[in-house]
Amino acid sequence: MHVATLEREAVSCLEMCNQCGARTTSICSVLPHPELRQLADCATVKTYAPGDLLIREGDTFDHVFNITEGMVMLFKLLGDGRRQVLGFLFKGDFLGLTGGVDYQFGVQALTSVQSCRFPRVPFRRLLLETPRLEEELLSRASDELMSAREHLTLLGRKTAVERVSSFLLYIADREAKVGGAPDLAFLPMTRADMGDFLGLTTETVSRVISSLKRQQVIQLLEHGGVRFLRRADLETSAEAA
């Protein structure tokens, strides 16, 4: 009977993972069965409503996350309230690469979000025993670094129009990878969020979007959707990197 209980739990773990929205795209996809079980055993599934904070900057760094559904935003605050949005995470993305004792940034849900959370200590133990997982994290860290460098170039050297155009294309590409249409961008964040990502103000973002709409390069849909009517022009105004 004890065995039966274990078996049932094992089955439920697997089922949990098999029903996971990010089963094939999260870091878990590289784990063989016993290691997946090990990870699933210490996992907690949590859901968040739009606006909820997953992490507050300065909180003790005690958990790592898989985003299994929805979209979140990473940000840093300056002492006087200025904010820099560092990036966005989607279904399948991993959160918790950086070391340190505290989280170096806040994380907020932009949509309804589902996450799968692991305590840092057992996760780290599994990591040390599983080179394939370490390899996967390194690969993702490299991708994030590449993306951060694009972002640096945008913030340091692009004009307002180039920034907004690049942003729309970036979001659409990221969303396309998790099942979106290539010429649609869904924008659950506010203009202020976009501004804080792009180093601009709310008003400037709004003006640029209005102008792109007036030129019929994009079309605004309901619920924050944007359709690209002339993607080539959008790419031109985003400027070749």
Place this chain on the structure above:
Amino acid sequence: MHVATLEREAVSCLEMCNQCGARTTSICSVLPHPELRQLADCATVKTYAPGDLLIREGDTFDHVFNITEGMVMLFKLLGDGRRQVLGFLFKGDFLGLTGGVDYQFGVQALTSVQSCRFPRVPFRRLLLETPRLEEELLSRASDELMSAREHLTLLGRKTAVERVSSFLLYIADREAKVGGAPDLAFLPMTRADMGDFLGLTTETVSRVISSLKRQQVIQLLEHGGVRFLRRADLETSAEAA
């Protein structure tokens, strides 16, 4: 005699590594002997003069590097010549984290530079066989990400004075870690390089530095040195993150 030759080569490899300026701080410091030998066997030491390019953006990504002496600068170019400086590397830093088939950025020597270069393929093979090395690279990638995020915040949300002050403190801190004095910054790059790192023009960088000098917060030394006369004030104008 064949054996003797091998022994002699082995000794010379070890000596090469023991004389290396970054012996204790480079990624090699985590390698046990046989793996160190393996790496040393495919290493090439190269030196560069100030201004030399180690890597051109778009070159085939075929080598990874340890910087064993001096200072280099990473940068990206836009189509019309605008440039974003992504960061600086010092003695002990590793270059070659990101994947992809091409280098995503250029790398230029700012001082006389010595590097230890490894072909990507055997390096990758060693990496797969040596979890401890993978772990070290992941840790360094995390640090770079953290630093890139600070840089994003600087570019997106700080004023010119805050940017330059942050920059001076950042360079001094990095240099302190490789043996510099804590209240000195050595600046081998031009004002234009600083501007392209900070998202400012040459003239603005120059004006801010002149102003800090006028207020006796810093003092300019010969050969691009800067001494912090009132570090607390500099930290204030860099703004608490």
Place this chain on the structure above:
DNA sequence: CGTAACCTTGACGCCGATCAAGAGCAGTGG
């Protein structure tokens, strides 16, 4: 249907870019 948050648009202002000129400084060759 009321309320609060978000978005848009206009008028105006300012920080940093641009344009311009001259000073310092290292390297080169007569």
Place this chain on the structure above:
DNA sequence: CCACTGCTCTTGATCGGCGTCAAGGTTACG
């Protein structure tokens, strides 16, 4: 040793892109 040359740095005058301030419109939601 000095004149020449090219590059970098500094400083001033002016300009303009985006920020700031303000007002009204739109949307989401209880």
